[in-house]
Amino acid sequence: EEVVEECHIDINTDDCDGCEKCSIACPNNVFILVDEVSSVRDAQVCKRCRVCVAICPNDCITVN
Numbered sequence: 001e002e003v004v005e006e007c008h009i010d011i012n013t014d015d016c017d018g019c020e021k022c023s024i025a026c027p028n029n030v031f032i033l034v035d036e037v038s039s040v041r042d043a044q045v046c047k048r049c050r051v052c053v054a055i056c057p058n059d060c061i062t063v064n
Helices: 021-025 051-055
Strands: 009-011 031-034 037-040 061-063
Touching: 009 037, 021 031, 021 051, 051 061
Parallel strands: none
Antiparallel strands: 009 061, 031 037
């Protein structure tokens, strides 16, 4: 039996400029742009690869 642990993703929307780099780079399609800032579409599909953290030019994403 596989235990699925919920991933927690924080986005500092004050620093997000809506570049969509996280959205484009995420292999699991976790992010979506809402009101010109990134938002979490579905945290359950996050595999904690942290590509979004690495690619964000404003360091506004934290994955726990």
